[in-house]
Amino acid sequence: MKRVERIKIFDTTLRDGEQSPGCSMNLTEKLDLARKLQSLGVDIIEAGFPIASEGDYAAVKAVAAECRNVTVAALCRTAEPDVLRAAEALHNAARPRIHTFCATSDIHLEYKLKRTRTEVIEMTRQAVRMARDLAEEVEFSAEDATRSDIDYLCEVFDAAVAEGATILNVPDTVGYTLPNEFSRLVRTIRKRVARDREDITISVHCHNDLGLAVANSLAAIDAGARQVECTINGIGERAGNASLEEVVMAMNVRGDRLRFESGIDTRKIYSTSQLLSQIIGFGVQPNKAIVGRNAFAHEAGIHQHGVISNPLCYEIMTPESVGVPTNELVLGKHSGRHALALRFEELGYSLDANELDAVYRRFTDLADRKKRIYDQDLISLIASETRVSQAGMIGTDEREWARRVTV
Ligand code: KIV
Numbered sequence: 372m373k374r375v376e377r378i379k380i381f382d383t384t385l386r387d388g389e390q391s392p393g394c395s396m397n398l399t400e401k402l403d404l405a406r407k408l409q410s411l412g413v414d415i416i417e418a419g420f421p422i423a424s425e426g427d428y429a430a431v432k433a434v435a436a437e438c439r440n441v442t443v444a445a446l447c448r449t450a451e452p453d454v455l456r457a458a459e460a461l462h463n464a465a466r467p468r469i470h471t472f473c474a475t476s477d478i479h480l481e482y483k484l485k486r487t488r489t490e491v492i493e494m495t496r497q498a499v500r501m502a503r504d505l506a507e508e509v510e511f512s513a514e515d516a517t518r519s520d521i522d523y524l525c526e527v528f529d530a531a532v533a534e535g536a537t538i539l540n541v542p543d544t545v546g547y548t549l550p551n552e553f554s555r556l557v558r559t560i561r562k563r564v565a566r567d568r569e570d571i572t573i574s575v576h577c578h579n580d581l582g583l584a585v586a587n588s589l590a591a592i593d594a595g596a597r598q599v600e601c602t603i604n605g606i607g608e609r610a611g612n613a614s615l616e617e618v619v620m621a622m623n624v625r626g627d628r629l630r631f632e633s634g635i636d637t638r639k640i641y642s643t644s645q646l647l648s649q650i651i652g653f654g655v656q657p658n659k660a661i662v663g664r665n666a667f668a669h670e671a672g673i674h675q676h677g678v679i680s681n682p683l684c685y686e687i688m689t690p691e692s693v694g695v696p697t698n699e700l701v702l703g704k705h706s707g708r709h710a711l712a713l714r715f716e717e718l719g720y721s722l723d724a725n726e727l728d729a730v731y732r733r734f735t736d737l738a739d740r741k742k743r744i745y746d747q748d749l750i751s752l753i754a755s756e757t758r759v760s761q762a763g764m765i766g767t768d769e770r771e772w773a774r775r776v777t778v
């Protein structure tokens with residue numbers, strides 16, 4: 372039997388995810404999420420694009436200072452000021468990675484960059500060389516790789532490798548490719564550029580414009596990619612990125628065919644998804660795989676009967692395996708501290724007596740106004756409670772909290 376291989380999970384919720392409409396986060400929120408991603412077990416957190424704004428610069432710096440057990444990546448174009456800014460933001464990281472990118476498709480070269488193919492190769496060489504002098508690890512992405520001429524794409528990757536890039540990312544920037552096509556592309560890059568070198572990792576970064584981001588990522592893994600770039604809840608530019616929870620659980624549930632593993636603690640998936648929804652102010656659609664409200668709900672009588680007899684009739688994974696609380700206890704105005712503490716524990720939060728008291732007061736206040744309290748409301752309560760105690764400014768935060776809970 373094929374041995375199980377390790378896939379690195381590169382989370383870009385704080386960069387690609389955050390740059391999509393309605394998903395912006397402030398520094399405190401980015402740090403809250405970064406801590407959660409670290410405890411979830413991602414290998415790399417892409418914390419921002421430092422030259423893009425002061426906020427992104429500060430976020431990368433803060434995440435690098437706080438998250439010492441993961442690699443922290445900063446994105447930059449293949450231009451000197453960009454690379455320097457990324458390196459500066461990563462200065463204190465325990466494991467820094469500069470992630471530099473340049474488009475390689477003719478359409479991007481002609482209309483966006485207004486550069487020739489030769490110029491792009493030179494820009495890549497210079498940026499990777501500079502990045503390699505400033506950080507231990509350099510990743511190079513060929514933007515719009517799936518619409519690039521394959522011979523030229525390999526030439527650009529060759530140049531990046533020659534200058535010291537060890538992670539070659541193949542983005543399907545516009546979500547255009549198909550699984551069999553993408554796996555062929557990854558195999559070609561492996562054969563022609565990486566030549567099965569152990570020190571070179573092929574990474575993939577798939578957008579979901581045709582709803583194929585997860586399928587394409589899995590096809591790429593099967594073809595030899597060993598890093599997947601993804602986001603919580605699949606947020607990201609336009610239709611989003613490959614969803615972390617779907618990629619991880621596909622490997623997990625279908626370990627018979629996909630002989631791969633990640634470092635993700637799957638029991639923390641649901642609470643991470645809920646935290647992100649609370650931060651950005653909107654959740655996933657009810658039927659979203661793995662983390663949607665209906666993902667483990669069974670409505671039809673025939674299904675209910677099957678599940679009661681044996682959950683395996685209609686469930687390919689247990690709700691517990693992804694941290695979805697199965698406790699049927701309905702939380703409302705008559706619930707006590709005990710039930711509340713229990714539900715928080717199921718959601719991955721352990722509260723001391725003082726914290727529980729403070730959150731309980733807010734909970735009863737909310738329960739007076741709302742028939743049903745959802746998990747997202749509870750996480751909102753906790754997040755606002757943390758911010759209140761950090762800021763000592765009850766008024767402002769309570770208004771913010773009231774805006775966010777889903778009445
Ligand atoms: O979609 C894309 O091509 C990107 C790159 C910067 C990796 O986000």
Ligand code: ZN
Nearest residue numbers: 387544576608
């Ligand atoms: Zn992207």
